[in-house]
Amino acid sequence: MPDTYKILFNGQVQGVGFRPHVSKLARKMNITGTVSNNEEGVILMASGVADKVLEFYHKLVKNPPPAARINGHEIMKVKSVAFDTFDIVPSSAKGKLNLALTPDFGICPSCSEEISNPDNRRYNYPFTTCVNCGPRWSLTNTFPFERAHTSMAGFLMCPACQSEYEDPKDRRFHSQTNSCPNCGVQLELTDNKGAVINLDTDLLFEELSDLISIGKIIAIKNTGGYLLCCDAANPEVIQRLRRLKRRPKKPFAILYPSLDLLKEQLVVNDLQSQELMSTERPIVILSSKGLKSGLAVDDLAPGLSQLGVMLPYSGILVLLSKGLKQPIVATSGNIHGSPIISGKEQSMALISDVADYFLHHNLNIVNAQDDSVVKYSFKHGQKITFRRSRGFAPNYFDHVKKNMGKILALGGHLKSTIAYTPNDYLYISQYLGNLDHFEVYKRFTETTTVFRRIFQEEPHCILTDKHPGYLSSQYGEELSKNLKVPLYRIQHHRAHFASVLGENNLFASSDAILGVIWDGTGYGDDGQIWGGEFFTYRSGEMKRSAYFDYFEWLAGDKMSKEPRLSLFSLHKDEKATFFKDKFSAKELAIYDSVKRSNILKTSSVGRIFDAVASLLNYCDVNSYEGEGAILLENAVNDYELSQLKVYVHAGEDCKIHTHILWENLYKDFNNGVEKEKIILNFLYTLATVITEMAVLSGSQKIAMSGGVFQNTVLIDMLKELSKNRFELFFNRNLAPNDENISYGQLMYFVHCMSKKGV
Structure with a gap:
């Protein structure tokens, strides 16, 4: 009898072609047995000569499928079993889910080539996928990852697709999303009244191309939700889209048909190219200086010398781009502030007055997702995530302790996300948005329900922000009462600091770490509005050590939307002539009275950015979050630190x-x-203050988080100032903005609060 071994793999090992990969290698090496998915990952029974089975095991560990991420693996000898062949057997879940979920993957070169080849049976079929690419999380109802557990369940494979699925030599062997024009997802083109335009698929994308070229706006149901698309070289249609979408100035994302064309028109470095072509396929923010094309840059990104660019990541976008052969606007299908739309009826109800035509399809999107956004700093190539969504969510792999407990963290209020540890893994939802908007709040609560349903686990405790007015805090309080579990409130900036400590595995460090947490707003321990904070961390203790001196917080949340109010708060001379151009006489009288009697203060560095933006006449009223600060960064070019001066130094009075x-x-x-x-000079001052505070605190490690650290010029200055003097740590895979609050809450609770016996 041959020796038989049981082999287990866990991590991101489902929906990535792991079982077909195992099966092919086993047959090649004359190993017999079985492989299947279960609630914890992939399980193998492998029989053969002992040395051969061990060699087989080590090859799988060292060379998994491209999209797989192995978190753990083990092999154990069991009672000998005689197998005739090596087979993929049906999955079975005997317990609760304990594995990494699978994110969406960008279309692979092979599938992209097939849909562009007239001789291929999948020519012009936009839902062409294989084991290495295609939607996963957006289609997932539950796990293990099998077709029956996704919204592909309603599409029965035709004989040709079934043959591919069953053929060990085919690259679609056990591809759970396999389909073709004969058995797969169907497209439907309508006008904005719902009237169907009957066209063969071969002509459909030509028609879309023609419609876009004559100035029409098309709502296209993609794999993660609807995109609103139009000609990126047509100022009139771009401005019409802005008006109808209620997005007057926030930049639009641009879809380029190919990396080659992008490189002809814009400067793209190696880091940016790799990101654009990665399996995640995010939007990458590039400089638009020196653009060699007819794009309407001033309309696409008003006041900015940068563009958010992406490449086709789905079959739909590949075919659309092939027909156009030019860049187009491809922005989220929604009204500004609302979540991305994913259903046909909802799209017709909400954006039929925005789009002229709709491209629908009949594949249900279970988990709608926006496109992810990243940027690299100009001088030093520091990667900064601006939005973590499609391609990355809902997994998080780095530096997560096992057995943390079943903890649900509900994040903040702006840029909402949810973090959950129902098992040995940590799951962080896709970016959800600003909870001020009812539809975003609804999706936030629905996502919480999805997490609890998929894992069949209820949290043993709930974490929220300390701000009592946040809807996430109020929802958490209600949920804790309903589930009869404890609720813990985590201060906003401590959560930010904990997020960067967690991402960089710094909680175990014996050295004192300086935390620099700068953002727009957060409810402080003293009841004031924090946002310019310094903390120190050592051995589970996090202390606020210094801060920007307080100034008046005016008009509540209105201050974060109107940079002119930050200017009015900071500038002592209320009779300065420039105020007359920014306020009416009545407004000046009201705000002057409020300023003199106000007891609410702020330390917010984000608001200082706003004041500078208003003083320099870049922005008095934000049309989108952070507009003033973004315009400041955009206004500067190259610099020499030796030519700059410091406006204030760190004081020893904390x-x-x-x-x-x-x-x-x-x-x-x-x-x-x-x-x-x-x-x-202002940015140099901020960078200098950080290094000075590090010296005063005796810290050689500096960890930074908060929305201010999306400023790439500031980050580059810090890197130059620090050189070999300090170790700098930033958020790595998470955005420095409030998207990381849910993760930070969880990290703070596990590493700081639990050590105090909470």
Whole structure:
């Protein structure tokens, strides 16, 4: 009898072609047995000569399928079993789910080539996928990952597809999303009244191309939700889309048909190219300086010298791009502020007055997702995630302790996400949005329900932000009462700090770590509005060690939307002539009275950015979140640190004197110093203050988080100032903005609060 071994793999091993990969290798090496998915990953029974089976095992560990991520593996000898062949057998879940979920993957070169080949049976079929590519999380109802557990369940494979599925030599061997034009997903083109336009698939994408070229807006149901598309070189249609979508200035994402064309028109470095062509296929923010094309840049990204660019990541986008052969706008299908739309009826109800035509399909999208967004700093290539969604969610792999407990963290209010540890894994939802919007809040609660349903586990405790007014906090309080589990409130900036400590595996460090957490707003332990904080961390203890000196918080949340209010708060001379251009006489009287009697203060560095943006006349009222700060970063070019000056130094009284910074900055403004130099001095001041605080605190490790650290110029300056003096740590796979709050809450609870016996 041959020796028989039981082999287990866990991690991201389902929906990635792991079982077909195992089967092919086993047959090649004359190993017999079985492989199947279960609730914990992939399980093998392998029989053969002992040395051969061990060699087989080690080859699988070292060379898994391209999209797989093995978290753990083990092999154990069991009672000998005689198998005739090596087979993939039906999956069975005997317990609760304990494995990594599978994100969506961008279309692979082989599938892309097939749909572009007139001689291939999948020519022009946009839902062509294989074991290495295609939607996964967006179609998932439950796990293990089998066709029956996805929204592909309603599409029965035709004989040709079934033959591929069963053929060990075929690259679609056991591909759970396999389909073709004869048995797969069907497209439907309609006008915005719902009238169907009957066209053969071969002509459909030509028609879409023609419609876009004559200035029409098309709502296209993609794999993660609807996209609104139009000609990126037509200012009139872009402005019409802005007006109808209620998005006056926020940049639109651009879909380029190929990397070759993109490189002809824009400068793209190796890091950016790799990101654009990765399996995740995010939007990558590139400089638009020197653009060699007729794109309407001023309309696509008003006031900015950058563009958010992506390449086709689905069959639909490949075929659309092939027909167009030019860049197009491809922005989320929604009204500004609402979540991305994924259903036909909802799309017709909500955006029929935005789009002229709709391309629908009959594949249900279970988990709608926006496109992810990343950027690399210009000088030092530091990667910064702006939005973590399609391609990345809902997994998180790095530095997660097992047996953390069943914890549900509900994040913040802006840029909402959810983090959950129902088993040995940590799951972080896709970006959900601003909970002020009812539809976003509804999706937030639905996503929480999906997580609880998929894992068949209820949390043993719930974590929320400390701010009592956040809808996520209120929902968490209600849920904790319904489930009769404890609720813990985690301060916003401590969660930010914990997120970067967790991402960089720093909780175990014996060295003192300086935390620099700068953002727009967060409810502080003293009841004030924090946002310019310094913390120290050592051995499970996190302490607030310094902060930007307080200034007046005016008009509640309105202050974060109107940079002119931050200017009015910081500038002592309320009679300054420039205020007359920014406020009416009535407004000035009201805000002056509020300022003199106000007891609510803020330390927010984000609001200081706003004040500078208003002073320099870049932005008085934000049309999208962070507009003022983005315009400041966009206004500066290259620099030499030796040519810059510091407006304020770190004080030994544990404060950064905000008003001294402002007075010195204003002197430059009043003396006619050029705007770009003032912005660079301001950023250099912030970078210098960080290094000075590190010296004062005796820390050589500096960990930074919060929305301010999306500023790539600031990050590059920090890298130059630090050199060999300090170790710098940033959020790695998560965005530094409030998307990381749910993860940070969980990290803070596990590593700081639990050590205190909570």
